[in-house]
Structure formats: structure tokens, C-alpha cells
Amino acid sequence: MTYVAAETRYDSMPYRRVGRSGLKLPAISLGLWHNFGDDKPFETQRAILRRAFDLGVNHFDLANNYGPAAGSAETNFGRHLKDDFAPYRDELIISTKAGYNMWPGPFGEWGSRKYLLASLDQSLTRMGLDYVDIFYSHRPDPETPLEETMGALDHAVRSGKALYAGISSYTPEQTLEAARILKELGTPLLIHQPSYSMLNRWTENGSPNLYEAIEQVGAGSIAFSPLAQGMLTDRYLNGIPAGSRAAQEKSLAEDSITEEKLDRVRGLQRIAESRGQSLAQMAIAWILRPQEKGSAVTSALVGASSVRQLEDTLAAINNLGFSAEELSAIDEFAVESEINLWAQK
Numbered sequence: 165m166t167y168v169a170a171e172t173r174y175d176s177m178p179y180r181r182v183g184r185s186g187l188k189l190p191a192i193s194l195g196l197w198h199n200f201g202d203d204k205p206f207e208t209q210r211a212i213l214r215r216a217f218d219l220g221v222n223h224f225d226l227a228n229n230y231g232p233a234a235g236s237a238e239t240n241f242g243r244h245l246k247d248d249f250a251p252y253r254d255e256l257i258i259s260t261k262a263g264y265n266m267w268p269g270p271f272g273e274w275g276s277r278k279y280l281l282a283s284l285d286q287s288l289t290r291m292g293l294d295y296v297d298i299f300y301s302h303r304p305d306p307e308t309p310l311e312e313t314m315g316a317l318d319h320a321v322r323s324g325k326a327l328y329a330g331i332s333s334y335t336p337e338q339t340l341e342a343a344r345i346l347k348e349l350g351t352p353l354l355i356h357q358p359s360y361s362m363l364n365r366w367t368e369n370g371s372p373n374l375y376e377a378i379e380q381v382g383a384g385s386i387a388f389s390p391l392a393q394g395m396l397t398d399r400y401l402n403g404i405p406a407g408s409r410a411a412q413e414k415s416l417a418e419d420s421i422t423e424e425k426l427d428r429v430r431g432l433q434r435i436a437e438s439r440g441q442s443l444a445q446m447a448i449a450w451i452l453r454p455q456e457k458g459s460a461v462t463s464a465l466v467g468a469s470s471v472r473q474l475e476d477t478l479a480a481i482n483n484l485g486f487s488a489e490e491l492s493a494i495d496e497f498a499v500e501s502e503i504n505l506w507a508q509k
Contacts (some may be wrong), residue, residue, distance in 0.1 A: 358452060
């Protein structure tokens with residue numbers, strides 16, 4: 165059946181301006197890191213994407229290596245785009261990234277101009293697009309000059325293959341330098357995508373911290389893994405269930421889930437219940453709160469394995485406010501838990 169988007173799709177979702185740019189993102193965006201590769205039913209993917217857009221999620225975030233197999237998430241998304249979303253392309257924000265291993269040899273990962281621009285061309289081909297809205301350097305490259313990596317992002321924008329430039333997992337100092345280089349080139353840094361959650365608070369450390377640096381350069385931010393790879397849900401309250409990410413060692417090691425961490429999660433669960441929210445909903449609402457130092461997060465980037473899970477997650481927007489007492493109570497349990505898989509070595 166031909167898909168027709170809901171007329172009410174913009175009625176409920178809040179949209180937030182990305183730094184000092186003209187772009188706005190939904191408070192919650194959909195990431196295709198998991199569940200959109202060739203290991204998941206195509207019809208399930210279709211149902212999730214359709215429901216997301218009907219509920220106001222008009223930002224879909226990808227990367228060259230998302231799958232499995234690597235690249236398959238972009239290929240599958242390209243099919244969904246052609247079948248369902250082509251009439252709505254100008255309403256969509258589509259992003260992709262390059263930085264992790266994608267093909268053999270010295271030019272198959274990291275941040276060289278050679279790799280980034282070749283990867284962008286491949287991503288566009290897989291998705292059947294002329295351009296993406298945001299193209300990211302997925303991670304900083306310790307061996308490639310930052311001028312080269314940012315120069316590649318600038319070229320991507322100037323060539324019309326991307327509308328905006330972004331970075332991911334850069335430190336505050338790297339963010340300031342990247343933004344300086346891009347500004348000199350004439351392509352402002354639009355957005356930073358760091359990992360951030362109640363149990364992964366590295367972005368709040370340092371002087372300036374990451375959010376202060378982002379605010380200083382006029383960029384926005386979109387937080388990935390706001391549910392701490394699934395720890396900030398009810399899945400692990402009573403141990404590690406079969407089929408979970410931890411059980412499969414997918415971006416969450418089983419030995420990282422200690423009883424001490426679970427006690428913190430249970431404490432957060434009690435606060436969420438007092439707010440009339442699930443733990444996942446409160447975790448996302450907390451991500452979107454005003455920051456004490458630095459700008460607020462523009463958007464929380466979530467995944468979904470089913471329409472039901474998606475709907476439950478998006479219900480976080482129904483209660484985004486926190487009292488000072490609630491934030492203080494949360495801080496007793498929401499402490500750094502050393503689960504940042506993307507920290508620079």
C-alpha cells in the first residue's frame with residue numbers, strides 16, 4: 165500500500181534550533197545504527213520508519229558502516245526512501261558519517277580527505293541521494309592533520325553533496341579547533357554528536373567542557389546512546405536477559421554490568437516511576453534538560469527495534485520538565501560509570 169504521511173506529524177514533536185544555524189531538529193531523532201541492516205526484516209524497518217515520521221521524527225541518522233553488513237543500513241534506507249519517503253525528501257534531515265573501518269587498505273577508515281570523500285560518494289550511491297543534509301567526521305584521526313579532515317568536510321559542503329558539516333566524539337579542545345578551521349574555510353561547524361547519558365557524563369568534564377565549547381562556537385549537539393546501550397531501560401533491572409546487547413556482546417560487554425551499576429539503575433528507576441515515566445523516557449528527558457554549563461542538547465538520538473518500542477521512547481516528550489529536587493535526586497545515581505566505548509585512547 166502506498167504510504168501517505170500523517171497530516172498531524174508536526175503537531176506534537178518539539179523542534180529545536182541547532183546552535184546559531186537556521187536548521188531545527190526534532191527533540192528525538194532516529195538512529196539506524198542497529199535494526200536496519202540485513203539481519204532485520206525489511207517490513208519491520210519500514211513500519212518503524214513510517215511510524216517515526218508520522219510522529220514527527222524527520223531526522224534519520226546513518227553512517228557508512230551501519231549494518232550488518234557494513235553499508236546495508238544505508239542501502240536499506242535508500243529503498244525505504246524510494247518506496248515511501250521520496251515525496252517528503254525536503255522535509256527530511258538525513259545524515260551520514262565516515263571514520264570507522266569500511267574497506268581494506270590504508271584509505272578505508274579514519275579522517276583522510278581520500279577516505280572521507282570516497283565514503284560520502286559511496287553513501288550517496290547506496291541511499292540513492294544527490295546530497296545528505298549533514299556529513300560527519302565520525303571520529304577524530306590522531307594521525308591526519310585536522311586541517312585535512314575539516315577541509316574534506318568543507319569540500320563536501322561546497323560540492324553540494326552535503327548541506328552541513330558535523331563532527332562526532334571530538335574532545336572540547338578538538339571541537340574548538342575544528343570549528344576554527346571550518347570558520348576560516350567558510351563552512352561553519354553545525355553540530356557535534358557525542359555519546360552522552362546518565363551513566364556516561366564525560367561531556368560535562370573539563371574547562372571548557374564539551375557543551376561550553378559547542379555553545380562557544382555556535383554549534384548544536386545531538387547525543388547518541390542516551391540509554392547507555394540499553395542499561396537505562398528496564399531490561400537489566402534483574403540481570404542480563406538472553407538476546408540483549410550485553411548477552412550478545414553488542415556495544416555493551418556483559419562484564420561491564422556490575423551489581424553496583426545495577427543499583428544505580430534501580431535508583432533511577434524509582435525516580436522515573438515517581439514521575440510517571442519509564443526509565444528510558446526519563447533518561448531521554450534528562451538528556452534534553454537545560455545544562456548548568458553550556459547549551460542544552462539539541463536532540464537525543466535513539467534506536468528502535470519495533471514500533472512499540474519507538475512509541476514508548478517518543479512518549480518521553482510528554483514530560484520533559486524536572487524540578488530541582490528531582491535533578492538532585494537523579495545526581496545521586498547518575499554518575500560516571502566508565503561505559504564510554506568511544507573515548508579516545
